[in-house]
Amino acid sequence: MIIQLRLTSMLIERSINIMTKTKIKDTRRQQLIQASLESIAELGLQNTTILTISRRAGLSSGIISHYFGGKQGLIEAALRYLMAQLGQDLRQRLQQGEVSPEQRLNAIIEANFTDFQRSDLATRTWLSFWARSMHEPGLQRLQQINNARLYSNIRYAFALKLNAEAATDAARQLAAMIDGFWLRSALSLDPQEGFSAGERLCKQFALTALAEGT
Amino acid sequence: MIIQLRLTSMLIERSINIMTKTKIKDTRRQQLIQASLESIAELGLQNTTILTISRRAGLSSGIISHYFGGKQGLIEAALRYLMAQLGQDLRQRLQQGEVSPEQRLNAIIEANFTDFQRSDLATRTWLSFWARSMHEPGLQRLQQINNARLYSNIRYAFALKLNAEAATDAARQLAAMIDGFWLRSALSLDPQEGFSAGERLCKQFALTALAEGT
DNA sequence: GACGAAGTTGAATGATCATTCAACTTTTGT
DNA sequence: ACAAAAGTTGAATGATCATTCAACTTCGTC
Missing domain, CATH: 1.10.357.10 (Tetracycline Repressor, domain 2)
Known part of the structure; x- marks a missing residue:
């Protein structure tokens, strides 16, 4: 009985976590793509850095590597x-x-x-x-x-x-x-x-x- | 008489110097332009550096600033x-x-x-x-x-x-x-x-x- | 309210690169 | 042959940048 409850709640918890995670993940990814397009339009791909993108998105520089594996990944996603x-x-x-x-x-x-x-x-x-x-x-x-x-x-x-x-x-x-x-x-x-x-x-x-x- | 000779030789000397100078100058400029086009074709403008150009031309890196005032000047000349x-x-x-x-x-x-x-x-x-x-x-x-x-x-x-x-x-x-x-x-x-x-x-x-x- | 997980930060690191310039080599004129 | 001028070098400098990661914050759960 108790074990059954534990398992159920764990499953619910996990699925909620996953839902939240992917929602936030998608939001961040979209924010960063949008910011990178703006940066490229304004400064050119040449002058677009991880900093010009992340500042425009209101986020930190490290987040890009976290969500896209690196600058290159973000550029291709854009x-x-x-x-x-x-x-x-x-x-x-x-x-x-x-x-x-x-x-x-x-x-x-x-x-x-x-x-x-x-x-x-x-x-x-x-x-x-x-x-x-x-x-x-x-x-x-x-x-x-x-x-x-x-x-x-x-x-x-x-x-x-x-x-x-x-x-x-x-x-x-x-x-x-x-x-x-x-x-x-x-x-x-x-x-x-x-x-x-x-x-x-x-x-x-x-x-x-x-x-x-x- | 002596003064006259001096003046004449100075004029000749100067004109020869200028001729030689511009000839070498033109040669080097053409070498560097050619090398920069090759580098851009092979590596892209993005990955073309003063070193990839000068090594391809068989010259040193400093020469580019000397003849074109900088990398930017060479790129425009190309x-x-x-x-x-x-x-x-x-x-x-x-x-x-x-x-x-x-x-x-x-x-x-x-x-x-x-x-x-x-x-x-x-x-x-x-x-x-x-x-x-x-x-x-x-x-x-x-x-x-x-x-x-x-x-x-x-x-x-x-x-x-x-x-x-x-x-x-x-x-x-x-x-x-x-x-x-x-x-x-x-x-x-x-x-x-x-x-x-x-x-x-x-x-x-x-x-x-x-x-x-x- | 406390614990763990998820999310985020930004300083530190190491790499790359354009530019500069004092020293060196070659060329030129005599 | 030699001195001056022209031509060339490349190490040193300072700047920029992507990436990493240990520390921090926020959020969800009990």
Whole structure:
């Protein structure tokens, strides 16, 4: 009887502990990811240190190694977060009953030019990640997954109307154009204008390319 | 008489000294720029130190501050060198008597996909510079000049056949597409294939855009 | 309220790096 | 051959930074 009670209460206690632990864990992780994105946007990945992140999050420096195993782990988690955000925007736009190739392409383009994606926070961070991923396998793998996903989403839409070769060509062109507008806008003096024009001109290209194949 | 001789010899001496000095100076500067590009390509801008550069150039670490005033000065000089190379390739291709808009656009595209430009050395370095220029005004200024030059060269060619608005749109699209193929190729597992396809698809787009306006 | 576990701190450590400059070597002019 | 100038070296310096961990605080449980 007593043993039974002890065991039960121990189980309850443990599960409560685990729940609390993971909740706090998730909160801290999110705080730190957010702070690191802000720091990267403001200071650049180059000048972002464990101290600029932890101070911004209102936490101590040691906590980063505790939750992410080190600075590198946090940086990769931040990139994963940006990619997840992009994927979420896209899924949301594709599941609103739109099915025509034009609508599908528009949704993809819009997802890549979301308010969030065009924020300083996102643009500067993406660019920093792009550069560093050339020399860090962990980041490079993530970038390649992301690039491949954009391309294959676009290609699928084009292939609904175009033959295989034309779809491949158009998809590569549009994917490059999207990334190119991103890059040029991020580097320009007036990023917002660049993004607006980029969204318009990408849609325009998509329409033209679809029309040509018919 | 004696005084006259002294003055003359002093002038000769000085001019020889200056000639020798600038020759050695130019040689060393070029050595160091080359070494820094190689180091950036291999290790990334992040991991490039004054030691990795100077050891690769077979010189001592102190020499960099002596000729460039510091690491930062050398990095900017290296970017200037890449930009000059690009400008030279373009000028060479445009001054071969080609005048039609198609030929002009092809020349611009080819200059951006030169063997040199698609080398690891160039791609990785450009990408590193892109990222860092967001947070360093000196580099940012240079990048903006380069971006503006590519755009206005393209726009000029389109404007020979298209009206003002169509030329602006097409130029922005093509400029973005060129940069985008660059970026995606640099990050891909098989950069050479990406560059080849990029060159072909950019030319294809340029032709289509020119044809549409007529 | 006291005990143990979970969560957090930040000073100490060791490593890396750009810059400086006094000493050294090479080149040049006579 | 020699003195002065130009060119080069690399050890010393001071600064920055990621990581570690012993000590501290907070929280949940009885």
